[in-house]
Every structure is written in C-alpha cells, then in structure tokens.
Amino acid sequence: MTFEFDVITLFPEMFDCITKYGVTGRAEKNNLYNLHTWDPRDFTKDTRRTVDDRPFGGGPGMVMLAQPLEKCVTAAKIRQEKCGVSDTRVVYLTPQGRTLDHKLVKEFSRLSGLILISGRYEGLDERLIKQQVQDEVSIGDYVLSGGELPVMVLIDCIARQIPGVLGDPESASQDSFVDELLDCPHYTRPESYLGNVVPNVLLSGDHDKIRRWRLQQSLGRTWLRRPDLLKSKIEQGITIEEKELLEEFKIAYGANKNKVN
Numbered sequence: 001m002t003f004e005f006d007v008i009t010l011f012p013e014m015f016d017c018i019t020k021y022g023v024t025g026r027a028e029k030n031n032l033y034n035l036h037t038w039d040p041r042d043f044t045k046d047t048r049r050t051v052d053d054r055p056f057g058g059g060p061g062m063v064m065l066a067q068p069l070e071k072c073v074t075a076a077k078i079r080q081e082k083c084g085v086s087d088t089r090v091v092y093l094t095p096q097g098r099t100l101d102h103k104l105v106k107e108f109s110r111l112s113g114l115i116l117i118s119g120r121y122e123g124l125d126e127r128l129i130k131q132q133v134q135d136e137v138s139i140g141d142y143v144l145s146g147g148e149l150p151v152m153v154l155i156d157c158i159a160r161q162i163p164g165v166l167g168d169p170e171s172a173s174q175d176s177f178v179d180e181l182l183d184c185p186h187y188t189r190p191e192s193y194l195g196n197v198v199p200n201v202l203l204s205g206d207h208d209k210i211r212r213w214r215l216q217q218s219l220g221r222t223w224l225r226r227p228d229l230l231k232s233k234i235e236q237g238i239t240i241e242e243k244e245l246l247e248e249f250k251i252a253y254g255a256n257k258n259k260v261n
C-alpha cells in the first residue's frame with residue numbers, strides 16, 4: 001500500500017524540495033508514497049483570504065485561525081479515508097513537541113498515512129491543537145520560521161523506512177540510530193588520499209573481520225560522541241561480542257591519546 005501524506009501548509013510549493021529530488025523524489029514518482037498539500041487560504045471566505053489574527057492578551061506576532069485549519073484537517077481525513085487509510089494521525093510540528101528520534105520515526109512508519117500541519121507565525125490557536133492534533137513533534141531545540149522544513153524532515157525519515165525506497169534494502173537497517181548506535185566511518189577510492197590510507201581491514205575481503213571492525217567503530221564513536229545513546233543501548237542489553245569490542249576500542253583509544261600527548 002502507498003503511504004499517504006497530507007500536508008497542511010501556506011507554502012505548498014516548498015514541498016517540491018522532497019517530491020522532485022533525490023531518493024524521496026524517485027519514491028514519489030514510483031508511487032511508494034503520495035503527498036497531497038492543503039492550503040488553509042483555500043478554505044477562507046473573505047476576499048483577503050485571512051488565515052491569522054492578533055493574539056488575545058496582546059503580544060507580538062499573529063496566531064493561525066482555527067477554522068481554516070480545521071477545514072483542511074477534515075478534507076485531509078476524507079482524502080485519507082478514500083485512499084483506504086484507517087490508522088491516520090494528525091501531527092503538528094512545533095518546538096513544544098516530543099523530540100523526533102528513530103523510535104518515533106519507526107512508530108509513524110508502521111501507519112499507512114499521516115496528516116501533517118506546518119505552522120507559521122506564533123503558532124496555531126490552541127483550541128485547534130486540543131481538538132484535532134494527536135501528536136506534537138519537534139525536530140530539535142531551536143526555532144525555525146515555520147513548520148514546513150520540520151514536516152519535510154519527518155517525511156524524509158519515514159520515506160526511508162518504506163520498503164523499496166532505498167536502492168539497497170540493507171541501507172535503512174544500517175543507518176545511524178537503528179541499533180542505538182552511530183554509523184561507522186565509510187571509505188571509497190582512492191586507497192590513499194592526501195597521505196591518508198584506508199584501514200587495512202576494509203581491503204582484506206574477510207567479511208567477518210569487516211563486520212567486527214564496523215561494529216567496533218560504531219560502538220567507539222557512540223562512546224566518544226553520544227554517551228547518552230550508549231548508556232541506553234547498554235541498559236537494553238549489549239552482547240558479549242559488543243562489550244569486548246568496546247573494551248578493545250577504549251584501550252586502543254587511550255593508548256593513541258597518550259602517544260599524541
């Protein structure tokens with residue numbers, strides 16, 4: 001079944017970025033997902049096509065009106081139902097939401113459709129959120145000028161999980177974070193670049209040795225760069241092999257550090 005995205009946005013053209021280029025562009029062309037946009041301005045009745053107003057209580061900026069957004073959500077739900085989606089969720093991208101991570105991407109990718117709301121200005125009237133939104137999601141602790149880029153980030157992450165989207169079926173399963181670990185380093189030709197050579201093991205042709213080296217690099221990088229991730233991996237259960245590889249990495253890292261200093 002094709003994954004159905006319905007996106008509510010004041011800037012539908014921005015979504016050409018994902019539907020026209022690269023992996024997500026090819027996937028859309030191949031009908032692995034559909035993306036339909038809804039512009040709240042098309043659901044207004046006044047000649048100025050008003051979609052925002054001043055905040056009650058005063059203060060800077062404007063707030064998006066609930067009614068045009070509600071009409072968009074209703075239209076999107078009808079479209080999803082027509083496409084056979086029975087498990088859709090309405091998601092609002094906002095810095096106030098739950099931070100997006102691989103676990104949440106997997107959770108969303110098990111559905112068959114999503115309705116995604118991109119906010120502008122100071123945000124949406126809270127009553128629309130209360131009545132229509134099931135999940136509020138943030139892509140990180142910083143503020144963007146609108147929800148379009150966060151919606152595209154989310155669509156890209158989910159699209160990568162759809163079978164057939166990535167050329168190599170193993171690519172998604174080897175991404176960073178899949179196993180609570182960062183990805184290992186990658187190398188391609190030439191074997192020597194500006195005096196730096198490719199690690200010997202990668203040229204050995206010994207598949208098990210290469211697998212162990214990659215796993216060790218992933219563990220080591222996660223230990224160095226994201227101790228929070230490693231802690232959660234250890235809590236979930238680390239294998240004896242992983243434990244040994246990590247210990248070996250730590251010893252080699254310590255020895256190298258002493259050599260440099």
Ligand code: ADE
Pocket residue numbers: 093094095137138139140141142143144145146147150
């Ligand atoms: N809108 C503006 N900033 C955002 C963020 N960091 N995450 C999600 N939506 C946003």
